[in-house]
Amino acid sequence: MLKIKIAGNIIIDHNNTQLSIDPIKKTYNFETNFITHAHKDHIGPRKNDFSTYFTTAPTLEIANSIFDDNKSGKFLEFNKKYKIDDLEYKIINSGHVLGSYSLVLEYNGTKITITSDINNIDTTTTKAATVEDTDILIIESTYGSLMDVFPDRKNEYTKFLKWLMLNRLNGKLPIVACYPLGKTQELVKLICDNTNFEIGLTNDAYKICDIYSKYGVNLKNYLTVNRNLNELDLLILPPQKIKKTLVDAIATASKKSIAFASTTGASFRFGEHFKISDHCDVNGLLDYIVNSNAKQVYTYHGKDIEFANIVNKKLGCYSKALKEIKTFEII
Ligand SMILES: [Zn+2]
Known part of the structure; x- marks a missing residue:
C-alpha cells in the first residue's frame, strides 16, 4: 500500500x-x-x-x-x-x-x-x-x-551587471539583497566571471560559496564583510538583515552613498529589483x-x-x- x-x-x-x-x-x-x-x-x-x-x-x-x-x-x-x-x-x-x-x-x-x-x-x-x-x-x-512570468534570465543578468558597474563608476557602494544559499552563489558567479569586483558576504554565504567551489562551481573574489568596507566593491546580504539603520551605518563607515537592489523572493519599497529566481x-x-x-x-x-x-x-x-x-x- x-x-x-x-x-x-x-x-x-x-x-x-x-x-x-x-x-x-x-x-x-x-x-x-x-x-x-x-x-x-x-x-x-x-x-x-x-x-x-x-x-x-x-x-x-x-x-x-x-x-x-x-x-x-x-x-x-x-x-x-x-x-x-x-x-x-x-x-x-x-x-x-x-x-x-x-x-x-x-x-x-x-x-x-x-x-x-x-x-x-x-x-x-x-x-x-x-x-x-x-x-x-x-x-x-x-x-x-x-x-x-519572469523575464529572459540572460537579459536580467545583463541588466544587473550594467546596474552594478554604473553604480561603481559613480563611486557608490552597491548592496544586493539575496538569500545566502542559491541566489547569492548565482550572483557571485555572474559577477566574478564578468568583473574583478571584490564581493562582501555574510559568514554563512561565504561558507556556502566554499562548498559550491568544492563541488566544481568555480567562485572567486568573495570575502566576508568583517573587514574594511573600502576593500569591497559591493555587498550581498540576506534580506532580513537589511534595515535602514544598517544601510545608514554602512554608508557612514564606507563614506559612500549606497545603491540598493533586491532579487525575486525579497521585495522592498526602494531600490532596483531584478527578477532572478531559483x-x-x-x-x-x-x-x-x-x-x-x-x-x-x-x-x-x-x-x-x-x-x-x-x-x-x-x-x-x-x-x-x-x-x-x-x-x-x-x-
Ligand atoms: Zn528552496
Whole structure:
C-alpha cells in the first residue's frame, strides 16, 4: 500500500511506515526523511537527527555549515535506483540549488514524481531540472499565478551587471539583497566571471560559496564583510538583515552613498529589483508538466489552488491542490 498525504510537509505512507519529505515540523519522528535541498524551510530544525536524512553530499555539507555542526546522514546519488521493499525510488536534478533533487517513486507499475522546489532554466551555477516521464506529478507552485512570468534570465543578468558597474563608476557602494544559499552563489558567479569586483558576504554565504567551489562551481573574489568596507566593491546580504539603520551605518563607515537592489523572493519599497529566481515561473511549471506526460497533477506550496485551476484549463489534465484532497492512494 502506498499513500501520499500532506500534513505540513509531504508524507509517504508505505505499508504503514511513514517516510517524510523535508521535515519542516519541529515535532517529527520519521525514520526516513528525504531532504531535497538545504534551504532552511526544508532541512528542519537544528535539533534533528541527521542520521535519518536521505540526501546528497552537498546538501548535508551546507546543512552542517548553516548549523555549524558535523552530523552524518545517508547519501543518495543522482539517477541511481534504490529500494525499500516493493517501493523503488531515485533522485533527479531539480535545478534549484547545489545538491537539490526531485524524488521519483515507482510502486506497482505507477511512477510518481515529487518535484520539491524546481527551476527548469540553466543558471550560472545550476543546470535546468531533469524532467522524468511520470504518471502522477506532485509539483511545487510557488510562482503558480498567471502574473508570475519572469523575464529572459540572460537579459536580467545583463541588466544587473550594467546596474552594478554604473553604480561603481559613480563611486557608490552597491548592496544586493539575496538569500545566502542559491541566489547569492548565482550572483557571485555572474559577477566574478564578468568583473574583478571584490564581493562582501555574510559568514554563512561565504561558507556556502566554499562548498559550491568544492563541488566544481568555480567562485572567486568573495570575502566576508568583517573587514574594511573600502576593500569591497559591493555587498550581498540576506534580506532580513537589511534595515535602514544598517544601510545608514554602512554608508557612514564606507563614506559612500549606497545603491540598493533586491532579487525575486525579497521585495522592498526602494531600490532596483531584478527578477532572478531559483524557482520556475508559471510558464516553466506548465512546460515541466507537459514534458513529464503526467496524467494526474497535484500542486503544493505557494499558489497551489490557483495553479491547479490553470493546469486544468490550459492543459486539460486532472489537477488538484494536494491540501484540498489531503491524501491519495496508489493501488
Ligand atoms: Zn528552496
